[in-house]
Amino acid sequence: PTVDVSDNGVTAKLPTGESVEVLLHGASVISWKSKGEVENLWLSESAVLDGSKPVRGGIPVVFPNFGPAPKDHATSKNPQHGFARNVRWEFLGKSTSEGEASKGSDDSVKLDFGLYSTALSDEARKAWPYDFGLVYSVTLSQEGLRTVLNVRNEGKEAFEFQVLLHTYLRVKDISKTTINGLASATYSDKVLSLPTATQSTPTLSINGEVDRVYKSLAQDTTSVLEGGKPRFDVVRDNLVDTVVWNPWIEKAKGMGDFSPKDGYKNMLCVEVGAVDGWQKLDGGEGWEGGQVIRSLL
Numbered sequence: 236p237t238v239d240v241s242d243n244g245v246t247a248k249l250p251t252g253e254s255v256e257v258l259l260h261g262a263s264v265i266s267w268k269s270k271g272e273v274e275n276l277w278l279s280e281s282a283v284l285d286g287s288k289p290v291r292g293g294i295p296v297v298f299p300n301f302g303p304a305p306k307d308h309a310t311s312k313n314p315q316h317g318f319a320r321n322v323r324w325e326f327l328g329k330s331t332s333e334g335e336a337s338k339g340s341d342d343s344v345k346l347d348f349g350l351y352s353t354a355l356s357d358e359a360r361k362a363w364p365y366d367f368g369l370v371y372s373v374t375l376s377q378e379g380l381r382t383v384l385n386v387r388n389e390g391k392e393a394f395e396f397q398v399l400l401h402t403y404l405r406v407k408d409i410s411k412t413t414i415n416g417l418a419s420a421t422y423s424d425k426v427l428s429l430p431t432a433t434q435s436t437p438t439l440s441i442n443g444e445v446d447r448v449y450k451s452l453a454q455d456t457t458s459v460l461e462g463g464k465p466r467f468d469v470v471r472d473n474l475v476d477t478v479v480w481n482p483w484i485e486k487a488k489g490m491g492d493f494s495p496k497d498g499y500k501n502m503l504c505v506e507v508g509a510v511d512g513w514q515k516l517d518g519g520e521g522w523e524g525g526q527v528i529r530s531l532l
């Protein structure tokens with residue numbers, strides 16, 4: 236595998252053609268190509284990549300709060316979706332392994348990114364005054380892309396957090412895209428302002444704006460299909476919730492950094508996380524959760 240490090244980010248490529256590009260801003264994955272250089276992630280053409288705004292597309296990392304900060308919680312002074320997606324992370328290094336075809340193993344490369352409370356602005360530290368260390372590992376192999384977040388409480392006082400990996404999957408045609416793996420799950424529907432609903436059909440089609448938080452999912456895999464054919468498997472590890480989001484026509488128009496305006500036809504957010512309630516971490520303790528996304532073309 237080859238790894239190129241620049242001022243803004245890191246790009247890694249496997250000899251078999253797969254590649255991944257990660258911006259230091261937010262440790263946001265902005266491109267992931269699999270076999271045949273097929274791009275798997277949607278990135279807005281007007282995404283702001285200069286570090287002045289969270290990235291519209293790819294995989295922003297949401298921490299320590301999901302959505303608008305709740306009024307009655309220690310995260311109440313944080314921005315929407317937390318600060319992690321809007322600050323510069325540090326590249327900690329790479330580890331590569333060369334596969335042995337005879338053993339059926341593939342080449343892989345792991346890129347590690349770190350964010351520590353000491354690197355935040357005074358303002359951000361005041362808003363959420365805890366000592367923490369985050370390590371985000373992005374591993375590229377032929378199998379797919381693995382992204383794992385490790386959270387450490389470096390202080391004495393316990394803190395509570397939420398995590399979400401806000402993946403924008405690229406799809407050919409949203410009207411032919413369906414999702415499996417949510418059957419019978421309980422969700423809250425932000426479009427209809429319904430706190431509790433149950434997924435009645437085994438397959439979910441997207442025919443309009445959708446913004447749902449599926450909670451405590453029984454199975455680990457959420458599958459995205461195109462024209463009935465498997466396109467992506469999103470496999471959760473130590474994360475039980477999944478947000479399904481597509482802004483559709485009006486919401487897409489309202490986002491200055493969303494383009495082209497009909498780009499909602501080519502994206503679907505399937506966001507794995509721990510966002511229902513809070514994860515509590517005592518001083519000195521650690522937590523880890525993540526996903527593997529398989530491109531099934």
Ligand code: BG6
Binds near residue numbers: 302401425446478480
């Ligand atoms: C999703 C939320 O995770 O992110 C939506 O469920 C939200 O409600 C969307 O609109 C995008 O958020 P943002 O802050 O990136 O515009």
